[in-house]
Amino acid sequence: MKYFLTLLVAFSLFACKDNKQQEPFGKKTESTTTEEETTSNYTxxxxxxxxxxxxxxxxxxxxxPDQKVIGPSIAEIAKIYADENGDMTAFLKGKADPIVDPSQYAVMKTNFYITKHFTDEEMQGVVDYVMSFKPE
Ligand code: HEC
Structure with a gap:
């Protein structure tokens, strides 16, 4: 029995060591993330x-996020834009037709005075944020 235990311990030690060796090389160079970024899944x-x-x-x-209130849920918008390969940037600039709920377009249109003044970075951010809700 004692012999068996020693073997077991030796084996688990060996197993641990083996695990460590399998860590991919170059992992360090990849993880330039700050602490803040690692606590959230957002880019x-x-x-x-x-x-x-x-x-x-x-x-x-x-x-x-996933409930319709006045406008469609973010998840629904993301799904439809992914399925239809829609151009959300063009929509938010008032240059493309609505594809999610055209019957309510007039309500959404009132926001273009805000979205038209987004910088490119802000626009890309909003589009990326919305699209992060698309189903896998
Ligand atoms: C006053 C309410 C309201 C606000 C505020 C609002 N939306 Fe909307 N939004 C709607 C409604 C209603 C629709 C459905 C009509 C439509 O599809 O155009 C919609 C639709 C959309 C769509 C889908 C458009 C399509 O192709 O049909 C996107 C994308 C969108 N909103 C993004 C935004 C963003 C980004 C903001 C903030 C800058 C915003 N919305 C603020 C009400 C709103």
Missing amino acids: SSEKIGEEIFNGKGNCFSCHK
Whole structure:
């Protein structure tokens, strides 16, 4: 029995060591993430978008993550834009037709005075943020 235990211990030690060796090389160079980024799954662009969506863009008052309120849910918008390969940037600039809920377009249109003044970075962020809700 004692012999068996010693063997077991020796084996698990060996197993541990083996595990360590399998860690991919070059992992360090890849992880230049700051502490803040590792606690969230968002890319930096999505973060910019999230801030605008829930802040000065005021989008959140009509768009919730997965529940329709005044506007369609963010998840629904993302799914339809992914399925139809829609151009959300063009839509938010007032240059493309609505593809999610054209019957309510007039309500959404009132926001173009905000979205038209987004910088390119802000626009990309908002689009990336919305598209991060698309189903896998
Ligand atoms: C006053 C309520 C309201 C606010 C605020 C609002 N939306 Fe909307 N949004 C809607 C409604 C209603 C629709 C459905 C009509 C439509 O599809 O165009 C919609 C649709 C959309 C769509 C889909 C458009 C399509 O192709 O049909 C996108 C993308 C969108 N909103 C993004 C945004 C963003 C980004 C903001 C913030 C800058 C925002 N919305 C703020 C009400 C709102």
